[in-house]
Amino acid sequence: MSTPPAGRPRTALVTGVAGQDGVYLARHLRSLGYHVVGTLRPGSRWAPLTLGRAYAYLDGVQLVDLDQRDHEGWAAVLEGLRPDEVYNLAGFSSVGASWGHAEVVAETNGLAVLRMLEELVAFRNRHGWAPRFFQPSSSEMFGTSDQQPQTEGTPHHPRSPYATSKSFAHHLVVNYRESYGLFTATGTLYNHESPLRGEQFVTRKITRSVAEIALGRRDEVVLGNLDVRRDWGFAGDYAVAMHRMLQLDDPQDFIVATGTSRPLAEVVEVAFAAAGLGSGQGHLRQDPALMRPADVADLVGDPTKAREQLGWTPSVTFEQVIEHMVRVDITRLESGVEDAVSYLEPSVTL
Template sequence: MTPSRVALVTGVAGQDGVYLARELIARGWQVVGTVRPGDPAVTAMSVYLSGVEVVSHDLCDAAGFGSLVELWRPSRVFNLAGFSSVGASWDQPDLVEEVNGVAVERMLASLVELRDRHGDDVRFFQAGSAEESAPGASSPYAQSKVRARAAVSVAREAFGLHAVTATLHNHESPLRPRRFVTRKITRAAASIALGRASSVTLGNLDVSRDWGAAADYVRAMVAMLELDTPRDLVVATGVTHTLHDLLAAAFAAAGLGDPSAYVVQDPALLRPADAPTLAADISETRRVLGWKPSTSFEDVVAQMVRVDLERLRSGVEESPAYLTPS
């Protein structure tokens, strides 16, 4: 295929993949997106991927990735795939290291080969995480992301590849899977408001995070690869909230009162070495990209609750209409 405005997005059926693919298509890019072979979530998420060329690909298949980029000759590669749960990473550390760390090293090697063989201007985006710099940064998830960041730096500085890592702080949307605590809370608020549940069981409510909107963050991802000189940047809002704040915002959006009457706290849900606060400085990102978040914390949570209410009322779990802010 002749090099063109082709963007390859790994993990295209995930929250960020969907938002990024739609953003790229709106900008005139042809999008090829990879999904994990046999992933049962792909069918449901396909309603969001109109216009995307979806291909099955195992992140651990280095030869398969090489064949994929040789076929499509993308000028942009966004790596959003991988093991995304910090808590669950403790149970499968070897798998996390393989898909979040080793796979990135192999991808970058393939892209250097592609560039050297064809002379293509190929640019690579790696989704990093604020967990990398958390106190201790001891989770298998954090360590795997540190390894991927190092690989990006080597590809850029030793091999001249236009490659960047974004330190992504927490970002949410109605597409956040229900295994994440944010979506667990918004779903519970909707269920309680509709009389379908009476409580929600949670762990530590004092942890603080910088929560933004996925729709905002993908615009920063695109902008980072448009810079003439590659550089790593922090993508966040610059404002932190506690999980208790998120709980209160969700219950307010659902028309409920004080959430404390509905919360059951379970010490078993506490994560090992959970960082109490992850704050962000986005001054450089604002200056370099001219980017800033446009959606407030309260609006992010309210949209998630609104969509979960609609899901429960209609029985329709996924619909493109759910991506439209109210």
């Protein structure tokens, strides 16, 4: 039995709920009538930012403290809440920073998932059913694969500690599904952006810097490899795909992507144009020190399966995402307000 007893409201547990994906997913689930419980990591140095974001965007979401690596804490939350669905969005998410924190990345993104799956098995043994479980995999797992675009069957060749940890977790989720019959699904998410991206991510670094240049608060944006290509989409669209995966009759694995890759230089070009700065000539500088030890040149996903089986297609274009991020960053700088519901959707006029 993979579903809870009938006659109770649907409940979703979203780990890492104050992150970009957590916010968009929690709000989507709330719009569908779910009772949503989200976890926040206690004692984080980002706690003030996290709590501010939580209160700005997560109205109606029940918040609980839980460190992703706390096995006993996870077991207690699972037993006490008994959710219908679990979306595991907590974790270490920066590819570049993972090189300096490899052990933490392995513990947070890999072993923590193993413990979560073990506890799902134990929960089912006690109650005769287990929550449906979603694991976000990453396009970075494919690394230097020669296959373009990548599909659900493309072999992994991870090229960073982050990518390696995500590949490990991905294969765990598949194995626990096949070995124990759990409803565990993976969504291999290609780069998905929004104004909620942290400034440590290159897209947000670009849009924030361009906004500051437009307002005369800085002179240049400094970047590494401008030729690297990625498949960029909108985070809100990807949250919809996550939910749809757990509504299927049988758990599966999906690629979530737009099907088009673009060089980082194009992100820069669109951002400068959105700020009314033309090409940005004279405001861009490349720094070899920002190159990664083993950068992946190109990643592009084939979303055919998601389109055919989930009925999912992107609703926001690449240009709309980047343009909106620039407009939001300009508004933030002018108003001093970092978080507002009006920042979330590209269709909203600021």
